[in-house]
Amino acid sequence: MITEEHLTGFLMMHAGFRAEFGRLAEACANPRDDTHEELLEEQLALVLDMLHAHHAHEDAVLWPTLAGRAPQAADVLAELESEHAVLDPLIAAASDRGMPLPGRAPTLRRLHEVVNEHLDHEERAVVPLMLRHLTLDDVEADKRRAMDDFGRRRVPVIFGWLASSADTGLLAASYADLPVVARLMFRLFWWPAYRRRFTRLYGTTAPANALLES
């Protein structure tokens, strides 16, 4: 039996997806210059890569596991999987570099809305199932998989992005769960660097966080 705390990583990713497409939609409508455009492209590619990894993992591992343990949930899981398919064309349009960024801003706006609806649905329908049917081993394997998906080069930015998106409680739980070196790397280097990146991306200051700026 697991508790909500064990799903911190999963919910952190959701928080990241919920926030970032909206931010990107706004900034991409009017990039300052080439450098800004390049940075936005990079951020967008990163978040889309992560969305792909998240959904791929759900479709290949998480949903089949849950369906195996809770056969009555098969329908709702199939529904969620089909929502992934609805998102695909939007994701494809958002990553089409043939179209200049400002031209993709409306797609990103739409993606922001659809992703949030999808995540609402997922959290309503699946989180209770996960709490009931996943084991600690499953959770541990998921976390490891997520770290592999992040990759060494991207970890600093991904951590920053998630921290800039999560609410205080979720962030505190997730931070406490990190190995000590990662926690320190994050506080000493990754978060300050991400705050600068956030400003360069969105022209405003990243949400302050008492936990990380003490």
Add this chain to the structure above:
Amino acid sequence: MRLNVLGPMELVVAGQVVPAGPPKQRALLALLTMHADRVLPADLLADRLWSGNPPAGAQGSLQVYVSNLRRRLEPGRRPGATPTVLVSAADGYGLMTGGLDLDTGDFETLVAAGSAYLAEGRHQETAAALAQALGLWRGTPYADVRSEEWAQPEIGRLEQMRLDTVEGLAAALLELGRHTDVVARLDPFVREHPLRERAWELLVLAHYRAGRQAAALECLRRVRDVLAGELGIDPGPRLRELEGAVLRQDTTLLPPERPAAPSPPQRPPQRTLTRTPEQTTARRVPEPAADQPVFVGRESALEFLDEAAKASSAAGQVVLVDGEPGVGKTSLLKRFITTADVPVGWGASPDHETAPALWPWERILRDLAAAAPQADLPDEVGTFLSGGLEAIPASDAQGARLRFFEAVGTFLGGVGPVTVVLEDIHAADDATLRLLVHVASTARPGLLLVATFRRHEASALTGTLSALSRLGARRLGLDGLATEEVRALVREVSGRDPGSRKAEELRGRTAGNPFFLAELARAGEELPQGVLDVVLHRVAGLGQETTRVLELAAVMGDEFEAGVLAQVAGGTVGDLLPPLDAALAAGLIRESSYRLGVYEFAHALVTDALLSRRSRLWRAHVHEQVAGVLTRVHGDRDDRAAVIARHWLAAAELGAEPARMAMDYCARAARAALRRHAPDDAATSWQEALAAAEPAGAGPAERFELAVGLAESRYAAGRFDEGYEAVEQALAMAGADLDKAVEAADIAMGHGVWVPFRYGLDVAALREATDRAVRELPPSTPAWATAQAVRAVVLAQTGREDEVDAVASQAVAAAERLGDPALLRRVLHLRLLAMQGQDFIEQRAATARRLLAEPDLSSQLRAIAQLHLVADHVEHGRVPQARALLAETDALLRDLHNPALALQAAIAHVGLDLFQGVPDPARHYEPVRATLSFSDLAYFEVGMLAVRAETLIQEDRFGEEAEWIEEMFRRTGMAGLAYVLAYALADRGEHERARRLLRETPLPPRDYHWAMAAMCRLHAAIRLGETDIVREVYDAFRPFAGLLHVSGTCTTIDGAYDGHMGEALLALGDREGARAHLREAVRLLEQAGAGYWLARARQALDKCT
């Protein structure tokens, strides 16, 4: 006439094999041949032929046989003529070889020659001779009589010679590095002749040198068993010694330095890399391993690569191959290079764990240095391959890197047509990616560069990929296999045809991923879920011990050393062999073709699967064990520091002790990365060291060293803003230790033409530290002199220009008193950095000249001093002298390759071209642009900005660009831009806002940007009729009468001060005064060869009459 007996007897006449007759007749010939050139008595012959029991008519039969043989051996002999081959003498017969070629004779001659060559160390010739000798054998010698007792001694002698010859050939091949060849020859040989210890010895060496330590040990185990079982004895001393040496990984096992061909004289002498194991196994093409994954389909991808290879002969080609993990990127390229008829360099970034910076390139360069020994190996590449420089001075970090990058490009160009494969660049270190872009940007005809990455990790590569696509790189996306290909693959792996419906179903399930499919096919049954589960299922099938060993190995990374793994697993290498063999046979791991005793997982997905079930705590403990063993075994090796650090870091949460080890090894890894031209990667390692310092409980003194390291690496990487943050951290940790504080403060000064502070940087920490140092340190110490010199720079930065000269002079005087030339050069450099702006024109030039007169001046400082003198020449209107000195500086920079200084020189060229009206000034940026670091790019942006602004002035188009100027002003807050904006707004009729901007924005401090700002203020004021301000700037400019208006080191040259003052007086209605200034301006600008500003001064002069 030729007689072959090394096999069934063959009599060859005129190139035709002729039958030698019935068995007894053939036996007679064999008998005579064995005793060639000697006469054997007839009764002895009969005795042998009839096995000691000749019948009555034996002698008659013998004569018939002799006569038949004579007809065959001498077909041209006239009847009655005396036979010369099969001769009769006294009571017997003899075979004379004078007129007969015997293959045994040829064999013995070749063997003798081969042995002589071997003794002389001429291995190539040895191998040729012995291979030819063995080629004569067609089976058992004298096969026709092999069961006759009398034949045994000769057959035995020949057989013995053959065995010796096989071993001799193997020895020569081993020396030639042809390990596969040796193994291929000796493996069946020792099975047939298991007691030949020499052969076992050579086989062991061949396995070992090919990097298959486990196979070597396995051979030793087999020979021990055989000898004990058959003879009841132990292996001889040589084999026992060999066994010990293999276990110790003794370097004597490696081949001695071996110039296979006489080494070309142009090869630099310090090239010691022939001693490294990598070198000995490097080859023209990576050997297609026996366990090569099954390969189907991909015709169009191979065609794409073939075409790229063809196109590369006209212009270098870059191909980017992307796809999901397991889709077959590696298999495709392995298949491709087997058909490539050019040298191949192959390097991969490890997906799990880590490797030293530039590791993939190191492998590529080693491959190619071995495959193309004729290619000239530039010094920088040779040094890199033999362990890198001892230390690279911070001032030369970027230059040294670019020189190395250029050298790699030159080397690749010299190899001729070549294919370079860089695998898994999504996991690459920063330096590897930079070198990739550099090589792509300088690719010469003949180079085909192929890089692979995982499709959904491409966001780690956005910058690299866009740089490569700008350079014309082409993308080759690999998707899943089609149904028929799935069917073929499954058929090949499992030996069963799944049929097309089943294949379609499998394709749906695996998305046609060949790795997934092969694993499924090998697993041989229906399994649920994903690829990792299938892999785990297969692992479980190998038994508990194998699973345990593989899980431990997976923690070690994509590659693991058997020796280290044995210690982690708590046993001997011998214990590991059965589980490793099982895993090898299952295709889950393979022996590394690069390193001794190293295995690698067949695919990163196998590692993923093995690690997927284990808890974080379990992994941390195994990491700790691995780290402990690696530290014992390789703890003193720089090239392993990064790997060891990675394991300690993963164990750091277990306590202070592993955390401290992590801290130490991260610091070592950082230093090693700096020596490998990877300052960005070094910075990451320093950060990790600082993070580990907390749980390690390290004190401030230790942390200070780490923060200083971080600061230096960031400056070396050209990341000045982040470098300054690290300097602040170091200052905080230095605390009351003022020597340390000064050391940290000095780092913040950088090594360039300008102080590396962004506009408006808050340098309070630096000011406090150096103020205190100057107050409290004895003035007779070097630290005091440095502190004072840094203080001068800080004063200039904080608007206290009036104190700069005196403070900087004190620093110089202190350094002179100490008689320390290096210190003196540094404080003179800092004095140059401090004396920014118009108020120091003369002092700056004097300091630059003083610096140039110093002995042992580095090329960097010489270039810096010369760039300041270029600006000084221009200020005084001596443009031709400035151009000449700039050309001299260019020559200096061509050898130095310092990108930051090259940029400053380019900026000066652009400024001069704009000033003199030379078209297309921005062309000077082309050669430098690609080489710039992060912060250089900021300077570059400023340079481009200046070009645009100057162009707008010259074209009088500020009004059209008000939005752009406003945005620039908002971002930088530079006062000069406020005035430019006022100018632009005035143009557009927005007078009120323009006036407000002008009145509310005070002039900046008299720093590098003051002159430009004041000039813009003046012209905006003239437009707006703000006479007070016009007068104010006129007064401010008066001290500079007679000079040209120069910003920076010629970033812009805006005419002559007199021109601006003339326009000011015109606006104030003083035509007389204006005329005097403008005449002077016209004179100066004519002399300087000015374009726009001369015309403008003439126009203004016309208005004065």
